[in-house]
Amino acid sequence: MTELFVLIEHRKGEIRDISFELLTCAKKIAEKENLNVTALLLGSKTDQIIDKIKNYAHKIYLFDDPVFENFNSEIYQKNLSDIIKKESPLLTLIGHTAFGMDLCPALATELNIPFSTDCLNLTFEDKKLKVTRQMFDGKLNTHEILRENPSYIITIRAGSFPAVEGNFNAEIVKLSPKETTEPEYRKFVEYIEAAIGDVDITKSDVVIGIGRGIREQENLEMIEELAASIGGVVGCSRPIVDADWLPKDRQVGSSGKIVKPKLYIAIGISGAFQHVMGMKNSDTIIAINKDPNAPIFNEADYGIVDDLMKVVPILKEKILEMK
Amino acid sequence: MDIIVCIKRVPQTAEAEVSIDSTGKSIQKDRLTFDMNESDTYALEEAVLLKEKFEGNITVLSLGYPDTDDTLRIALAKGADNAIRIKAENFENPDAFQTAQILKSVIKTINFDIILTGCIATDDAYSQIGVTLAELLEIPHAALVIKVDANEQRTHVHRELEEGLIEHLDIKLPALLTILTGINEPRYASLIAIRRAAKKEIQQLGKENIELEDLVINSVIEELYVPPVTKQVEILTGSPSETATKLAGIVKEKGLI
Ligand SMILES: Cc1cc2nc3c(=O)[nH]c(=O)nc-3n(C[C@H](O)[C@H](O)[C@H](O)COP(=O)(O)OP(=O)(O)OC[C@H]3O[C@@H](n4cnc5c(N)ncnc54)[C@H](O)[C@@H]3O)c2cc1C
Numbered sequence: 001m002t003e004l005f006v007l008i009e010h011r012k013g014e015i016r017d018i019s020f021e022l023l024t025c026a027k028k029i030a031e032k033e034n035l036n037v038t039a040l041l042l043g044s045k046t047d048q049i050i051d052k053i054k055n056y057a058h059k060i061y062l063f064d065d066p067v068f069e070n071f072n073s074e075i076y077q078k079n080l081s082d083i084i085k086k087e088s089p090l091l092t093l094i095g096h097t098a099f100g101m102d103l104c105p106a107l108a109t110e111l112n113i114p115f116s117t118d119c120l121n122l123t124f125e126d127k128k129l130k131v132t133r134q135m136f137d138g139k140l141n142t143h144e145i146l147r148e149n150p151s152y153i154i155t156i157r158a159g160s161f162p163a164v165e166g167n168f169n170a171e172i173v174k175l176s177p178k179e180t181t182e183p184e185y186r187k188f189v190e191y192i193e194a195a196i197g198d199v200d201i202t203k204s205d206v207v208i209g210i211g212r213g214i215r216e217q218e219n220l221e222m223i224e225e226l227a228a229s230i231g232g233v234v235g236c237s238r239p240i241v242d243a244d245w246l247p248k249d250r251q252v253g254s255s256g257k258i259v260k261p262k263l264y265i266a267i268g269i270s271g272a273f274q275h276v277m278g279m280k281n282s283d284t285i286i287a288i289n290k291d292p293n294a295p296i297f298n299e300a301d302y303g304i305v306d307d308l309m310k311v312v313p314i315l316k317e318k319i320l321e322m323k
Numbered sequence: 324m325d326i327i328v329c330i331k332r333v334p335q336t337a338e339a340e341v342s343i344d345s346t347g348k349s350i351q352k353d354r355l356t357f358d359m360n361e362s363d364t365y366a367l368e369e370a371v372l373l374k375e376k377f378e379g380n381i382t383v384l385s386l387g388y389p390d391t392d393d394t395l396r397i398a399l400a401k402g403a404d405n406a407i408r409i410k411a412e413n414f415e416n417p418d419a420f421q422t423a424q425i426l427k428s429v430i431k432t433i434n435f436d437i438i439l440t441g442c443i444a445t446d447d448a449y450s451q452i453g454v455t456l457a458e459l460l461e462i463p464h465a466a467l468v469i470k471v472d473a474n475e476q477r478t479h480v481h482r483e484l485e486e487g488l489i490e491h492l493d494i495k496l497p498a499l500l501t502i503l504t505g506i507n508e509p510r511y512a513s514l515i516a517i518r519r520a521a522k523k524e525i526q527q528l529g530k531e532n533i534e535l536e537d538l539v540i541n542s543v544i545e546e547l548y549v550p551p552v553t554k555q556v557e558i559l560t561g562s563p564s565e566t567a568t569k570l571a572g573i574v575k576e577k578g579l580i
């Protein structure tokens with residue numbers, strides 16, 4: 001049967017959530033196209049990971065070697081290109097993560113396989129692969145058709161396929177890796193943990209998220225006052241950290257913190273998916289943005305379409321009044 | 324140390340109204356402003372910082388339409404030495420993979436120690452051209468870089484992973500790095516520098532000047548459409564005072580104050 005490959009992502013011995021999402025996506029396509037789901041696991045001491053994914057795949061190809069303990073796209077690429085060449089799966093799924101972004105374009109290019117990145121969905125139509133993506137700051141979606149080929153590689157955006165456990169019992173096939181020495185032209189040195197700051201925004205019931213719409217650093221004071229009035233903390237989007245207006249530990253999003261407060265108020269934040277990934281599971285989401293088409297309104301329960309400079313000071317007064 | 328920076332001129336759409344044009348495959352561009360892609364400004368600044376440390380030459384390269392010259396001039400004003408525009412008008416809507424192949428054909432003819440690209444173009448949002456280009460050139464790469472610490476032969480880099488975790492790598496030059504925002508503080512071009520750059524020549528490369536292999540297309544846009552509404556938001560209407568009052572009421576109702 002034709003294969004559908006899923007690359008399992010793990011870090012520091014722990015499987016990452018995206019792996020289950022990819023396997024869920026794979027199952028959907030496999031059922032429709034009558035394919036076999038094979039998980040590709042390159043790792044070291046992988047028993048725990050195997051246990052967790054067994055039910056999600058027909059087969060697990062296991063490459064077990066200490067060199068795979070930490071991700072190195074070069075060594076992954078060498079082994080993956082070998083197995084993809086040999087088996088020519090119809091599709092290989094990789095996460096659109098820091099790992100996948102570093103690996104997929106090089107792997108697909110080496111193999112001369114058509115690929116697309118950051119896909120939200122995919123379907124086969126008369127053997128042609130059609131993917132759904134987002135463009136222009138998330139304001140428009142696209143359908144793209146890939147060049148017809150026996151094999152494709154796609155990276156999938158996190159959150160696109162909420163994980164649903166399967167009822168397979170994967171056969172585990174141990175393969176001997178083709179290459180197990182880390183190349184001297186790209187060497188993994190170490191992981192460095194994010195610095196811990198004075199405020200832990202993941203612990204607060206109310207997070208006021210501020211974005212580039214704030215315009216000037218001086219305007220932060222107004223936001224701090226609003227946060228104080230509700231008894232919340234100030235978080236922010238990436239550009240605010242890039243500009244050094246707030247420390248990194250205040251950043252909400254895929255490369256920052258994942259928060260789940262009772263209330264998240266997004267002020268002057270457009271709602272890029274990297275930000276949304278960090279706050280979409282908040283109980284109540286409020287967005288204040290002057291652009292009625294800002295993607296953040298697609299995530300919010302309540303919205304105000306107006307200038308934050310006008311709304312925020314009054315909101316603070318009203319909250320103090322009603323307290 | 325010779326550095327190449329790949330730059331894209333992109334429409335600024337975060338705060339603008341974006342509408343689909345009559346072809347259904349592109350957007351109406353006439354009312355949008357265009358500027359250097361955000362992460363490319365950080366890549367350029369990183370190149371200037373490296374040049375300040377090691378001396379050498381910075382070439383900025385873009386596949387774009389004639390108005391891209393304005394963006395390349397800003398790059399010259401900020402410290403690039405040479406600018407090359409590959410004429411987009413000579414190619415028919417190249418996709419990301421073709422763009423990488425075209426950039427490769429030109430880069431092959433230039434000496435370099437490091438190539439810097441942005442990590443994502445905000446218009447098509449592929450995050451793939453840098454790493455593709457590295458593979459086509461058969462040089463090592465690192466994506467999503469937030470720190471560069473180079474000597475003449477190698478460079479230490481920090482890649483930013485999820486949740487603020489950093490991966491520290493040691494890479495041999497020549498190499499390609501895709502740069503993430505926040506790595507540095509991009510400078511503004513001074514008025515004098517802008518005036519000086521206005522007089523500099525921007526090399527224009529047409530199809531006839533480039534030794535191209537057969538270009539392979541990976542993907543074609545079939546249609547653009549407005550994303551379906553996934554969650555029904557309740558928009559509060561009225562003056563700022565009215566909306567703020569309603570909002571405060573909701574916050575109170577939910578027992579949050
Ligand atoms: C690998 C990678 C990881 C990333 N990780 C993260 C992450 O963890 N977190 C994160 O946030 N981003 C992250 N990003 C960046 C992300 O893609 C966006 O660029 C970023 O979230 C945009 O921030 P923003 O919404 O503040 O700014 P913009 O997108 O510029 O939006 C500003 C918004 O403010 C509104 N506005 C402007 N003026 C006003 C006003 N006066 N009143 C009301 N509204 C106003 C505008 O309408 C607009 O919607 C990452 C990007 C990459 C490539």
Ligand SMILES: Nc1ncnc2c1ncn2[C@@H]1O[C@H](COP(=O)(O)O)[C@@H](O)[C@H]1O
Pocket residue numbers: 329330331360362363384385386387419422426439440441442443444445447448449450451452453
């Ligand atoms: N037309 C272009 N000309 C030069 N560089 C480009 C072009 N398109 C993309 N790039 C570079 O590739 C990076 C990533 O783009 P993308 O893969 O489209 O998200 C950008 O940040 C630029 O550095």
